[in-house]
Amino acid sequence: xxxxxxxxxxxxxxxxxxxxxxxxxxxxxxxxxxxxxxxxxxxxxxxxxxxxxxxxxxxxxxxxxxxxxxxxxxxxxxxxxxxxxxxxxxxxxxxxxxxxxxxxxxxxxxxxxxxxxxxxxxxxxxxxxxxxxxxxx
Numbered sequence: 001x002x003x004x005x006x007x008x009x010x011x012x013x014x015x016x017x018x019x020x021x022x023x024x025x026x027x028x029x030x031x032x033x034x035x036x037x038x039x040x041x042x043x044x045x046x047x048x049x050x051x052x053x054x055x056x057x058x059x060x061x062x063x064x065x066x067x068x069x070x071x072x073x074x075x076x077x078x079x080x081x082x083x084x085x086x087x088x089x090x091x092x093x094x095x096x097x098x099x100x101x102x103x104x105x106x107x108x109x110x111x112x113x114x115x116x117x118x119x120x121x122x123x124x125x126x127x128x129x130x131x132x133x134x135x136x137x
Contacts, residue, residue: 011068012071015069016076017076018072018076019073019077019079020077021076022077023082026048031044038094038097041102045083048083049083049114052082053115053117055078055121056074057118057121057124059125060074060122062124
């Protein structure tokens, strides 16, 4: 089965690992610095998920696929900083607290905001030109 897999790039894996450490530490630090009640709007998660969407949109359009900065920032930092699992847990906590409307608004705002900010990141990465990529950094 290994014959069908591309060769492992230790430098790429290291970039992802280091980016993941940075993103994870940032995520944990933010969660500890800005705790919130179970039924309250989870601003830390909401903020990092939207920021991650913006950065990811920029990363995939601006950085060359062969660059180690792309897996470092896109997979490592953004992958560890943003968290779909925490979003789901917070939605369940809101529902358990009887906050159906807040949970629906949070889910909708997360989805709509994430999509809008990925688009904004792509626009930033392409310099506003439709259908083309900006010169890779």
